[in-house]
Ligand SMILES: Cc1cc2nc3c(=O)[nH]c(=O)nc-3n(C[C@H](O)[C@H](O)[C@H](O)COP(=O)(O)OP(=O)(O)OC[C@H]3O[C@@H](n4cnc5c(N)ncnc54)[C@H](O)[C@@H]3O)c2cc1C
């Protein structure tokens with residue numbers, strides 16, 4: 496996929512709503528680790544330029560403090576250009592996300608974005624978008640579903656998680672996509688098993704699917720293999736996550752191997768995070 500690098504916007508934004516959407520997931524302790532939050536931010540310049548699949552790089556310390564030093568990448572969960580707002584949906588796993596979870600309406604946040612390459616959303620006549628989310632991987636797919644729906648594109652969605660509590664934003668996804676097929680490892684909601692099993696059923700019934708997937712790497716590897724099946728090769732896009740430092744292609748900390756022969760690497764922060772499924776070697 497060609498890299499389009501536009502100057503990212505650095506915006507000091509205000510929290511307008513949040514954290515809300517607090518959902519208790521499996522094994523969540525009193526220290527807040529593992530909880531999911533949604534934060535709505537007044538960020539007109541970023542909202543105006545943003546595409547689904549891009550991300551923002553957020554400073555996770557109070558104004559004037561620099562610990563932790565590195566920004567944290569978060570996908571654009573929703574983009575509301577008319578109100579100049581964006582939303583992020585995140586899971587608290589450490590200090591950065593813990594800091595964001597403690598913000599209140601009116602607080603100031605420093606972010607850079609929109610960064611990276613988003614999802615291509617032009618479908619040919621007869622193609623249907625098939626969105627597949629694993630856990631917090633639903634975050635960028637809601638913005639994508641909303642854009643596809645606004646364009647009148649046919650779309651279906653599937654979301655999976657370990658348990659029913661981990662099925663996030665299914666309502667928002669459903670508003671744009673219509674029905675959302677769900678799967679949980681423990682069978683507490685929807686199909687008992689992996690969301691890729693639900694995807695297999697969809698691929699059998701949708702004539703010309705274009706798959707958009709975001710989730711844990713084992714799930715993405717399975718999706719990649721399904722798209723590459725001999726004689727049934729299909730178009731699809733994967734949104735990847737790596738540890739990031741600079742977020743703008745300068746530190747080489749987010750490299751991922753290109754699928755073409757040789758030793759070339761992409762940088763997930765500016766060549767991705769969205770890649771055509773056949774472009775990258777996952778876990779390589
Ligand atoms: C492009 C991109 C988009 C992302 N979008 C979202 C999103 O929408 N919502 C969301 O909840 N998270 C998202 N993430 C992951 C998020 O950036 C990390 O969870 C966050 O940076 C952790 O910061 P922390 O300070 O809270 O935790 P840290 O203290 O930095 O880390 C805590 C633990 O989480 C692990 N960890 C941290 N970052 C990652 C990562 N990228 N991949 C795997 N393990 C990690 C660490 O190894 C450690 O075990 C995204 C990551 C990328 C690269």
Ligand code: FES
Nearest residue numbers: 740742746747764
């Ligand atoms: S995070 Fe620095 S190059 Fe990607």
